[in-house]
Amino acid sequence: MWKCPYCGSEYGMPYQDSNLTGMLCLGEMCGRFHTMTEEESKQVERHVYESDM
Known part of the structure; x- marks a missing residue:
């Protein structure tokens, strides 16, 4: 999950x-x-989600 820039929670999606x-x-x-921003968007596209199972 990503950190919310408004409330600071770790529940950003x-x-x-x-x-x-x-x-x-x-x-x-x-x-x-x-x-x-364009740079933030590129970071999301490269992000690899890992299962915790």
């Missing part, structure tokens, strides 16, 4: 569709959307 690229905070009291 990368989000991308045809119009938006950014990070959506899934924190209980936040829920804000942070539009990512």
Whole structure:
């Protein structure tokens, strides 16, 4: 998960569709959307998710 720039929680989730690229905070009291810069977007594309199973 990514750190939310608004509330500081560790509940940020990368989000991308045809119009938006950014990070959506899934924190209980936040829920804000942070539009990512081109550089931040590239970091998300390179991110490899690992299972904890």
